[in-house]
Amino acid sequence: MIRNSTDEIEVLIALMAKLPGLGPRSARRAVLHLIRKRALLLTPLADSMSEVALSARECLNCGNVGTSEICDICTDDRRANGELCVVEDVGDLWAMERAGVFKGRYHVLGGTLSALDAIGPEELRIPRLVDRVTAEAISEVILALNATIDGQTTAHYIADQLQDQVKLTTLAQGVPIGGELDYLDDGTITAAMRARKEI
């Protein structure tokens, strides 16, 4: 094999190739770009990654990723409005925050129940969720889990655990914004028809 770079750069390329969306060739291009923009990109990126590697941690309360033991959302008193939004993982929390429509607090489960992968309630943060509902005087739990079989199975399980303790709601299902009926699967159309509303 012909090698055009030193061992350190090869290691960097191999590591970059493990990132989502990158393969060996695109990682090579990215590393080459970083080296060419050393002052503008490579050094600040290396510094930033080094800082994050030292400081990033999971919030002990909700499971969000932050730089302190309790994340900014959990320490913000303005968000203690009695609403708790349950999401599957941190990516979902970020998606909800991007929408900017929810002003309460979150609880990240860290996955969904899965018989196949032997993921039970104890592997998720469900016991912690039940504790929080009481401790934080939660009035409404919004189950913002994926509209998949696993996601909704988990939602029903949580609903069973919190039954009669708190108001439980779940996200609506139906036609996405910009969606064309012709391109939707029949399951989505059925769900949308069942959840139709008066105009």
Add this chain to the structure above:
Amino acid sequence: MEWRDHGILLSLRRHGESSAIIDVFTEEHGRHAGVVRGGTSRKQAPVLQPGAQLDVTWRARLEDHLGHYQAEPLRSRAAAALSGRLALAGLNAVTGLLSFCLPEREPHGNLYTRSEQLLDLLDQEELWPLAYLRWELALLEDMGFGLDLSACAVTGVTRGLIYVSPKSGRAVSAKGAGDWADRLLPLPPVLLGQGAATDAEIAQGLQTTGFFLEARLAPSLGRHPLPEVRGRFVDAFTRRL
């Protein structure tokens, strides 16, 4: 190697960034796994939900390779399953038990037909529990642990059968049971295809089939205990009694 069949999607797990390995219970090829390229993409994810009825084409260079699937949806059952707690728990129980029990690449045509018919009743909450109980009987039968409820194992009579022997899986009459009655399993009329098939009878029937799934079938597969999803379905059902 290439074949085309139709089947029920049992499970899906991510493979790499966008592909998925799916496990499909097909009519002619049994439970068969394969890779679907782009299986977790936005376009494919709604189609590849457990319980979906698929038209699949499987290709591989050699027969014992994992191979690749090309999957086309025939019927989605996700909307029906997501419409109610019992339907969702039922779908999970069926796919969970099939994944647990079926050996790979061994056709079970009769069980396939029963499973397809059962899943098509998913949104009919009144019919579903009875159909599910009959399906569990068919599953035990297909796996070699069928119950013989035709006559009393002790006296040979064909009437007044109210127990099942946990040892032999045969029916026992009240007279035949004698002092052993408290050690026998209930045989509600619904298991004999008789009576009104009330929810209470179906729950008793599930208790009996559950015993044979747990104590006979599971150990024979070397995997124990049964998937939790079956217990969750029975819980969801008995809660409505």
